[in-house]
Amino acid sequence: MTTTTDPWPLPRVVVAAPASGHGKTTIATGLLAALRRRGLTVSPHKVGPDYIDPGYHALAAGRPGRNLDPFLVGVERIAGLLRHGASVPTLADIAVVEGVMGLHDGAVGRRDYASTAHVARLIEAPVLLVLDTTAQGRSAAALTLGMAAFDPAVRIGGVILNRVGSPRHETLLRDALAEVGVPVLGAVTRAAEVAAPARHLGLVPVAERAPESLAIVTALAELVEATVDLAAVLDLARTAAPLTTPAWDPVTAVGGPAGAERPVVALAGGPAFTFSYAETAELLTAAGADVLTVDPLRDPALPAGTRAVVIGGGFPEAYAQALAGNTTLRAELADFDGPIVAECAGLLYLGRSLDDVPMCGRLDLTARMTGRLTLGYREAVAVTDSPVARAGEPVRGHEFHRTTTDPGHGDRPAWRWNDAEHGFVSGRVHASYLHTHWAGHPEAARRLVEACR
Structure with a gap:
């Protein structure tokens, strides 16, 4: 074998x-x-x-x-x-x-x-x-x-x-x-x-x-x-040549567990938040976390013992009313004092409202659907230290959305690309439209687990 x-x-x-x-x-x-x-x-x-x-x-x-x-x-x-x-x-x-x-x-x-x-x-x-x-x-x-x-x-x-x-x-x-x-x-x-x-x-x-x-x-x-x-x-x-490159290994990528304690990291899932790469959970696990899924449509609370939350992309606009109806989870996220990483749909969910429907209110922004598709690869640089990035570090990502936020970025932006600032770093929250693949920068998983401690 x-x-x-x-x-x-x-x-x-x-x-x-x-x-x-x-x-x-x-x-x-x-x-x-x-x-x-x-x-x-x-x-x-x-x-x-x-x-x-x-x-x-x-x-x-x-x-x-x-x-x-x-x-x-x-x-x-x-x-x-x-x-x-x-x-x-x-x-x-x-x-x-x-x-x-x-x-x-x-x-x-x-x-x-x-x-x-x-x-x-x-x-x-x-x-x-x-x-x-x-x-x-x-x-x-x-x-x-x-x-x-x-x-x-x-x-x-x-x-x-x-x-x-x-x-x-x-x-x-x-x-x-x-x-x-x-x-x-x-x-x-x-x-x-x-x-x-x-x-x-x-x-x-x-x-x-x-x-x-x-x-x-x-x-x-x-x-x-x-x-x-x-x-x-x-x-x-069967005509393909043998693969000679060793398999990518998440444990090697993050350098092994960041400590003996295994903090719980809640990863948003369910119909409203379907955008997540399989390697994200693997890297967090390799860094020493216990990764549990939370469905913001149905789960009234974060998993017991949650120390950090990752909310990826998806289609919150299709589920805005149902997300708004889960008031207990929205309130918990509004007050959660651990690190939160949010991409695209996660950014919208953490704001005050989406198309005038109330969201979590963790970030002071409003969002709305537009008729314009924003799409493409981005070469970004971190502007502000956060639980997953250090100011000045480069990262590659991808944008894919038809929404906009007001304001377009916070006083402490997350990223800069195309000569403009984007996203929000507020306390221990890092949120933006940028989708990233953590296999390309696995230090994000390790830092997030370390930030839990």
């Missing part, structure tokens, strides 16, 4: 597309569920900072969906994080990695950095290209050939045709792909598509629609079983 440092011939495949909207999530989620139904242990991964797709992946695979984002965590950690995810809680038989945007689309102004192609190179995995063939014939072959030739270091090992119009259309497409030597591993007709409900920031998270989401994943598994050559996909995944 392989260890976390031995070379590991982990079968793996990257599901990519020429652009967003071609059906990557449909195919990736269906593949995960279909392979699991065959008795395989499948490890699900997502390129980029997305929180929602990994929820569907986790439901399909039966283990946490994890992100591979070079911008947020650093190029040097990607292969190790893949290996870690494919090893926990048990060794996987195959890893399926869903890409982001178009295959070669990277961070703005950085060529293909943090793109699907970049990650495919870092993990040395073949690519399975999903093509929306609506209104396309032989041009689909030209598109595939161009995608492959654009970066010869990225190996496109097969194509899945999506939204095929008819048997004749499928034959035309297969013949064209044969001309350029790229095998077709599946064909999905337009009528067979399965759709998940969406909202302004993407798909509706699994936690918000658990029964419906399970039905969607089951339907996707059946769709892939009926339209994709799973044996051929497995054969393609």
Whole structure:
């Protein structure tokens, strides 16, 4: 049996597309569920900072969906994080990695950095290209050939045709792909598509629609079983080179437990706060905390003995009235004297109100929905010392919201980026719109646990 440092011939495949909207999530989620139904242990991964797709992946695979984002965590950690995810809680038989945007689309102004192609190179995995063939014939072959030739270091090992119009259309497409030597591993007709409900920031998270989401994943598994050559996909995944990078280890990342005492850290969860990377809880645990989940929609109080609180992102605007109705927890958070770290939705929840609906009132700000989407990677510098950062330290993060706060930042801002100050540090509270991945700066987990003491 392989260890976390031995070379590991982990079968793996990257599901990519020429652009967003071609059906990557449909195919990736269906593949995960279909392979699991065959008795395989499948490890699900997502390129980029997305929180929602990994929820569907986790439901399909039966283990946490994890992100591979070079911008947020650093190029040097990607292969190790893949290996870690494919090893926990048990060794996987195959890893399926869903890409982001178009295959070669990277961070703005950085060529293909943090793109699907970049990650495919870092993990040395073949690519399975999903093509929306609506209104396309032989041009689909030209598109595939161009995608492959654009970066010869990225190996496109097969194509899945999506939204095929008819048997004749499928034959035309297969013949064209044969001309350029790229095998077709599946064909999905337009009528067979399965759709998940969406909202302004993407798909509706699994936690918000658990029964419906399970039905969607089951339907996707059946769709892939009926339209994709799973044996051929497995054969393609087995062509990946052995992983030689050691697995990322949260204990090593934080330097081990920060002390003998194990303080309780409450991590917000439930339908309103679904945005959290799996590594956050792992790092806090490795630093010596006992991590317990609190659902602000339903739990009347923090877990007994809570010494710190982490509130990630999500959709509080969809649950504002229900969050407001949990008056006992709001009052406890307003008076809580331990460190609190809040990102995006957590920031809104700690304010006085969201669209005039009362929130916790811990921070002197009001928030409202807008029609403007704020989206993108950020290179930030900490402005103020806090439980998770020291002034002057750089960190990379991601913004993704349609809300705004008044004021836009506090007298003691959390971050500075793009020549402007952002966020709030108030007492032991650190809150901002910036989503961060703590695998990229694990000192945040260690500091938070130390601050509990």
